[in-house]
Amino acid sequence: AQSVSQHNHHVILSEAASLELGCNYSYGGTVNLFWYVQYPGQHLQLLLKYFSGDPLVKGIKGFEAEFIKSKFSFNLRKPSVQWSDTAEYFCAVNDNNNDMRFGAGTRLTVKP
Amino acid sequence: KAGVTQTPRYLIKTRGQQVTLSCSPISGHRSVSWYQQTPGQGLQFLFEYFSETQRNKGNFPGRFSGRQFSNSRSEMNVSTLELGDSALYLCASREAYEQYFGPGTRLTVT
Numbered sequence: 001a002q003s004v005s006q007h008n009h010h011v012i013l014s015e016a017a018s019l020e021l022g023c024n025y026s027y028g029g030t031v032n033l034f035w036y037v038q039y040p041g042q043h044l045q046l047l048l049k050y051f052s053g054d055p056l057v058k059g060i061k062g063f064e065a066e067f068i069k070s071k072f073s074f075n076l077r078k079p080s081v082q083w084s085d086t087a088e089y090f091c092a093v094n095d096n097n098n099d100m101r102f103g104a105g106t107r108l109t110v111k112p
Numbered sequence: 113k114a115g116v117t118q119t120p121r122y123l124i125k126t127r128g129q130q131v132t133l134s135c136s137p138i139s140g141h142r143s144v145s146w147y148q149q150t151p152g153q154g155l156q157f158l159f160e161y162f163s164e165t166q167r168n169k170g171n172f173p174g175r176f177s178g179r180q181f182s183n184s185r186s187e188m189n190v191s192t193l194e195l196g197d198s199a200l201y202l203c204a205s206r207e208a209y210e211q212y213f214g215p216g217t218r219l220t221v222t
Contacts, residue, residue, distance in 0.1 A: 009152070032209045043115075044202065044213040051209065090154060094209050099168055100145065104154035 002027035004093050006103035013081050014111050021076040021106050023065075023091030033074040034092040035065055036102075044090065050074065061085070083112045114139065116205050116214035124220045130191040133217045137184050137205030143167070144186040145211065146178060149200040158201075161186050193221045 003026045013019060025031065035047040048059025055067040065076045074091060091103040117136045125131050137144050145168075146158040157170035161180035178188040184205075190197055198221045204211040 006154075034210070036213075043215050044204075046210060046212075049210060092155075092211075100160075100211065101157060102147070102155035104152065 002031075002093055002095055002099065002101050004091055004101050004103040006089075006091055006106050008106045009104070010107045010109070012109045012111065015083055016080050017110075019076070019078040019081045019085070019108070021089055021091075021108070023074045023076065023103060025072050025074070025091075025093040025101075027072075027093060027095050029095060032094040033065070033067055034094070035059065035063070035074075035076050036090045036092060037087050038090065038105075039087045047076070047089070081108070081110050083110045086110045116203055116212055118201075118203050118214040118217050120217060121215065122218045122220075124222060125193050126222055127193055127195060129193050130189060131193060131219060132187055132189045133201055133203075133219075135186045135188075135203030135205075135214060137186070137203075138207075138212055141205035141207045141212070142184055143206045144180055144184065145204045145206075146186070146188050147202045147204065148172075149202055149216070150198075155202065158188065190219075195221050197221050 005024045007022045033050040036044045037047045038044045050057045050067045058064045063078050088105045088107050090105045094100045119134045143162045145160040147155040149155050160168040164180045175191045180186045200216040202216045203214045
């Protein structure tokens with residue numbers, strides 16, 4: 001079975017700093033990749049997704065992620081974070097068996 | 113369309129009891145998945161139902177079970193509750209690959 005690793009458990013940044021959250025997965029076949037965000041007290045919501053095509057995908061609120069197949073990675077980036085980006089971020093992978101797996105999550109704290 | 117709804121939102125149970133949680137998917141979505149969310153563990157996959165059949169199952173003991181009805185609504189049941197079952201239980205529905213999550217049921221076992 002596939003697994004998803006998010007190596008950063010808690011990241012603390014100041015506003016305007018750049019963000020990169022790591023995500024690696026173990027499945028060798030065709031995958032669909034997702035980043036979800038959970039703001040304090042809110043539902044999990046989709047930030048961005050990759051199915052095929054351009055490996056650099058752009059999502060909502062200025063986030064982007066790059067799929068690097070050779071590294072089995074799908075890192076999330078944002079050039080300049082805001083206090084409102086404080087949330088928990090989850091990477092997820094769905095394989096061709098429709099088996100969806102999530103990483104442990106990375107808690108992001110942005111200091112004003 | 114209305115989003116995924118889960119009831120109840122909060123629940124307090126005692127060790128040894130059983131509990132049933134309910135999830136109503138987005139209209140038209142036939143797949144419903146259940147996850148357990150705990151601090152530091154992220155989202156642990158419990159099971160997925162599609163057209164009333166369990167399609168996938170995670171690595172949880174048999175105390176955790178579920179079912180899906182013909183209208184795609186799903187329930188999950190946990191029997192003989194343990195303290196470690198305290199968590200946020202999330203339900204998600206989908207029609208293709210993208211999952212839409214409900215607000216969760218916060219279960220506390222004392």
